Amino acid sequence: MSDTAKQLGRKLSAQEFSDSMLDNAADYYRGIARAYAETENVIAVLSDLRTNSSYVYYGKAANMLAIDTAKARRQIPTIWEEEIFRIVHPDDLHRKHLEELKFFDFVSSLPIDIRGEHYLQSHLRMLSKSGAYVTVRHRIFYFCNASKGSVRMALCLYNIAPGMRSATEIINSVTGETIDLTEHDCTDILSHREIEVLRLIEQGISSKQIASLLHRSVHTVNRHRQNIIEKLRVANSTEACKVAKDLGLL
Amino acid sequence: MSDTAKQLGRKLSAQEFSDSMLDNAADYYRGIARAYAETENVIAVLSDLRTNSSYVYYGKAANMLAIDTAKARRQIPTIWEEEIFRIVHPDDLHRKHLEELKFFDFVSSLPIDIRGEHYLQSHLRMLSKSGAYVTVRHRIFYFCNASKGSVRMALCLYNIAPGMRSATEIINSVTGETIDLTEHDCTDILSHREIEVLRLIEQGISSKQIASLLHRSVHTVNRHRQNIIEKLRVANSTEACKVAKDLGLL
Numbered sequence: 001m002s003d004t005a006k007q008l009g010r011k012l013s014a015q016e017f018s019d020s021m022l023d024n025a026a027d028y029y030r031g032i033a034r035a036y037a038e039t040e041n042v043i044a045v046l047s048d049l050r051t052n053s054s055y056v057y058y059g060k061a062a063n064m065l066a067i068d069t070a071k072a073r074r075q076i077p078t079i080w081e082e083e084i085f086r087i088v089h090p091d092d093l094h095r096k097h098l099e100e101l102k103f104f105d106f107v108s109s110l111p112i113d114i115r116g117e118h119y120l121q122s123h124l125r126m127l128s129k130s131g132a133y134v135t136v137r138h139r140i141f142y143f144c145n146a147s148k149g150s151v152r153m154a155l156c157l158y159n160i161a162p163g164m165r166s167a168t169e170i171i172n173s174v175t176g177e178t179i180d181l182t183e184h185d186c187t188d189i190l191s192h193r194e195i196e197v198l199r200l201i202e203q204g205i206s207s208k209q210i211a212s213l214l215h216r217s218v219h220t221v222n223r224h225r226q227n228i229i230e231k232l233r234v235a236n237s238t239e240a241c242k243v244a245k246d247l248g249l250l
Numbered sequence: 251m252s253d254t255a256k257q258l259g260r261k262l263s264a265q266e267f268s269d270s271m272l273d274n275a276a277d278y279y280r281g282i283a284r285a286y287a288e289t290e291n292v293i294a295v296l297s298d299l300r301t302n303s304s305y306v307y308y309g310k311a312a313n314m315l316a317i318d319t320a321k322a323r324r325q326i327p328t329i330w331e332e333e334i335f336r337i338v339h340p341d342d343l344h345r346k347h348l349e350e351l352k353f354f355d356f357v358s359s360l361p362i363d364i365r366g367e368h369y370l371q372s373h374l375r376m377l378s379k380s381g382a383y384v385t386v387r388h389r390i391f392y393f394c395n396a397s398k399g400s401v402r403m404a405l406c407l408y409n410i411a412p413g414m415r416s417a418t419e420i421i422n423s424v425t426g427e428t429i430d431l432t433e434h435d436c437t438d439i440l441s442h443r444e445i446e447v448l449r450l451i452e453q454g455i456s457s458k459q460i461a462s463l464l465h466r467s468v469h470t471v472n473r474h475r476q477n478i479i480e481k482l483r484v485a486n487s488t489e490a491c492k493v494a495k496d497l498g499l500l
Contacts (some may be wrong), residue, residue, distance in 0.1 A: 032285040035281065035285035035286070038282070039282055040369070040423050041366075041367060041423040042423070061423065061424050064424065116288075119289075135426075141290075155289070159423060161426045162426050162427070163428070173292070173309075173311065174291050176409065176410035176411045176412045176413075177412070178413070
């Protein structure tokens with residue numbers, strides 16, 4: 001992340017959070033998303049993790065895909081861009097979700113000042129206007145809060161790339177080095193206690209019973225449950241179990 | 251190019267040219283250059299072909315190259331970015347210049363409304379801090395005036411890409427299709443008359459003598475000379491002869 005973005009981040013975190021300040025930050029990153037859509041004709045989705053909302057910029061490449069851009073929404077009250085997800089091959093959509101999580105974990109494992117030096121690149125099959133799947137290059141950039149290091153914004157770019165064959169990789173955009181995502185160990189995403197709780201949830205045991213089994217309060221168990229859901233970026237406990245299994249955590 | 255950029259272009263061309271209007275357009279495209287430098291850590295050079303000036307944004311990748319970014323200029327009164335050119339391998343710099351010209355010719359051969367759908371991608375050897383050459387991915391985007399189609403701005407992006415091996419190609423960013431640049435015939439860059447004039451210039455014949463040989467006025471010959479220099483984007487007639495030869499025009 002550049003000095004300007006750092007400065008913006010510092011400014012934001014130094015102030016009390018007022019809505020106008022946060023709107024400015026969103027404007028700033030929306031400008032970046034728009035720049036990509038206009039220059040490279042990509043579909044650019046900017047997700048604001050704080051407000052749980054997204055902005056979609058349909059570059060001209062969207063015309064080739066099975067998206068009715070005239071009807072598609074530009075602003076979405078969630079970080080999940082359904083208009084795009086519904087045309088991604090189901091197997092790839094699941095893989096995309098896991099890769100995003102792993103990348104999130106990878107970025108969080110880095111020192112704060114170099115979190116902006118990496119992006120994820122993968123390929124997805126997406127439904128074209130003609131009804132066939134085409135290969136799409138998918139890139140994810142995370143913009144972090146400069147002082148606290150938390151991921152504030154995620155930028156997903158989609159462009160049609162018929163010849164693309166490479167594996168999912170993390171690219172260090174400063175040195176050009178690449179890291180195979182499968183080499184990143186993400187068994188630390190959940191704590192031992194959280195895994196313990198999730199195993200019991202999976203068995204259909206209620207929070208009250210789990211609390212009793214672990215000699216903890218129901219409040220504590222529910223807090224674990226909430227943390228698990230947030231860490232795995234899913235909607236509920238059932239999805240959390242599925243994702244944790246795919247990550248090899250359960 | 252998106253609707254916003256088109257609108258901007260229309261606005262600009264519909265008005266009488268005032269300096270403030272043009273400054274706004276430059277601001278707009280500088281925002282795009284900055285977005286790339288911040289998101290992908292690239293070196294981004296935005297050249298304004300109308301005012302013959304450039305703006306350079308040194309993303310973090312510049313730290314790996316033999317550029318003293320603290321001393322390097324951010325604004326240059328020319329479209330040629332010397333700070334960067336001096337660290338490009340001389341053979342690649344010459345090739346870059348020819349490719350840029352061919353791509354310029356290619357873009358100009360397209361219908362106006364699709365000129366923003368292509369970019370050029372090549373690789374260059376650039377001098378790293380350690381004194382060795384590293385492979386750099388080089389992309390060129392031309393932003394055209396939406397109503398007149400003339401290239402207004404050129405955006406060059408440089409990022410370190412050690413594994414890059416592919417040939418120079420024109421990429422259609424809407425469809426993902428690629429065109430080998432060598433397949434583009436650029437023998438039409440100069441007219442027959444211009445080639446005739448350049449052949450005589452190469453032989454050391456003066457404008458006055460050329461005028462006499464071709465039964466034209468000295469004024470007309472000088473106009474041809476100026477057009478040749480502009481079309482080949484060189485500084486003088488000597489360079490024009492060299493570039494025209496490399497393009498196979500002489």
